[in-house]
Amino acid sequence: MTHWFHRNPLKATAPVFFNLYGVATNNAAAKICNDLRSTRLKLLELFTDVNCNMDMMKNAVDAYFSLLQGFITSLDGTTQENKLRFIQNFKWTDTLQGNIVSAQQDAIFELVSMEFNIALWHTKYASRLAGKEDITVDEAKDVHRSLRNAAGIFKHIKESEVSRLVTAPEKGKDLESRVLDTYIIQCQAEAQEDHTLTTLDPIYTAKWRKYLQLKNCFYLAYAYCYYGQTLLASDKCGEAIRSLQETEKYYSKAEVLCKEYRQTKGPGSTAKPSEHLFFTKLGTYVRNTLEKCQRENGFIYFQKVPPEAPQLELKASYGLVEPQSFELPALAAPWTQETYTAFDITRGPKDDKAKDKKEEEVKPVKEPDLKPQKDTGCSIS
Template sequence: MNEFQFELSPFAQYLSTKMAYWFHRNPLKATAPVTFELSGVSTNEATRKVFSDLRQHRNKLLELLTDPNHDKVTLEKTSNDYFSLLIGLVKPFEESEPENKLRNAVKFKWTNTLLGGTPIEKQDAVYEMASMAINLALWYTKHSAKFAAKDEVDMEEAKEVHKCLRTAAGIFNYVKNDLVPKLTDNSENAADTDSRILDAYINQCTAEAQEVTLARAIELKHSASLIAALANETGQLFRRADDALASLDAKVVGKWRKYFQLKSDFYVAHAHCYNAEGLLAQDKCGEAIRGLQEGISSYDKSAVTCKDYAAAKGPGTQAKPLNHIFFRRLGPVMKRTLDKCERENGLIYHQKVAYDPPILELKATYGLVSPEDYKPPELSPLWSVEVYKKMDAKMVPKPGPQLPGEKEKEKEEKPKDLPPVKEKEFPMSDKDPKNNSGCVVS
């Protein structure tokens, strides 16, 4: 083993599960209460039971979503209870009907995570399912970030973070591919059902889950080439999340994009550093030096973006990432290592330092993360063809204005803003971990 590998090994002490765990989180979507009181539609006790349970499960789920400390099993059961009933308003019961006769029976109002308190109102159960699913996915991201807020993160907690982020990515993927195409009137422009917003969430969750994989690879002392490849892939995932938002208004998505940019540059810096370690193992000191220089350049760029993020206005986490342990300990180590390599090159190797940095043509052979497929629950046993037939579709309220003059009145009245969801906060720790890595992942 080349002596320089021992000098570079501190990188493994500073990119760790704890270091990487700093996350930006957007607020939950707010919604207006729904009573599911459809006089005339429900005609007997069985049909009334469906709507009564829909109301109860919806209210319970909305309450649980505000607190990321709840157990994952509890959220999964409650969301399945609600979705299994809601599917009865979406899924056609008979082959002869093009769509469920009750799909437009109930009016729902939801805000969007980036657009403030003005809600979008739709009389569409598919819109309700998409909106609630997005909130559920956001809860999984906040549940994972709750563990990151701790001073120390152990192996089981790291696994929970990884699992929750893949689950969230899968739910966002389900909304994008299965629900959004069914919406008859889908507004773009940074609404949560905008494909660009969903792509950003999918890439963000996948990249953050891969941060855990990367930290584990470092803790288990995998090869420098694998770690470099994983770091590069992680940086590219954050870059794709940023690219997804590029065509949207900077006033709306600017702060979120800064998060993606600082994380992307941060992991590209690590990719260059571990790639340099691999080059040193081959006695390519000149190339390693140039790689370290490029890594420091990416790190410095990320530091500037950290400051921009802290100063940016917009929804989401309020923090100064430059002060967090995931970021602030790496730079000095990289600079000291580069100084050491340059001295040794002058004394031993005498190799020319290239003008262009090494190209990161790295593809991880394993360890890459993908969203976990989300499958909605089966239809609730409270639903049956008989219960469905007992629902009187003729009594379903028609969407939109019903009487002369209502259309003009509707245009004059702007929808009232909904108050933001009161969420339980989890401030991120910026304390140094008690050990080198800040976690026990083994």
């Protein structure tokens, strides 16, 4: 199932060394800077570690964010802005416009950008688990939990963090509300997310949108197929035939969209649903069931086939992935009033030209190339 999922690429970022020589005036302050550098690097490494699980990710996130909050939270007992918030520059790419780098000298920009990548990791982790040959019940629960976590983080960014940025998000970029809405909805239910992309620039969203369209058609085909079975079991053979004819229509459209999706250029991995058992199996099943209905109608029921397809009940009250509430960890213990005072921003960081040059580089994230495993026919999403 790994290659059923379309996943946009991880955001790339420039190295950040937190070289606040001169500003950090004692050993405790200097250690915080060193710990910020090492915990950030560890977190970035886990994004591409195929052995990373949710517990490992949470520990790394807590370690970095608990320190980073010392650059955001007020620590002097007043309501004034943290004096360290704008002292360090951060650079991040965009998931849809990957070659374009955004830079802000703002610790909150770093926070929301890293949160975004954490949410993306959860979607990729869910995809990787669902792609296993023999997925267990516990692993299936982890798929569900990981998608809830991702939805919760995207929701937290949209509702709690974006408004705190000094520089408003650019249209069509990761932190813009329409993009965040699409990520949230995709995590909740991957058959309902397409309409939020329609107003975004197709240059960057065409591939993602094409994928969501084909999934929508595929799930509608499934819905009409099983509804047709239900109608046949209720001796409504004519309506069952019409429902299965609607299945054929959506299945054929999904096949066309699969080809168009693979030919469409754009960011993200390329899913290959048409090559998997669960996709081809549905086509065969639909044809056999429709032939059965037509035979029985010709010999037993003699019912007219309605010109219009039966209406599906689409407002299900179950099965949707609800976002898991996301909370930042508590401030790290080393952040005390004394340590905060030891950062003297009036002195300004000393120049370190060699390291500053490295901080300018934003290299693409090399994500592992996961090979699809034997398809079990499972359709966890």
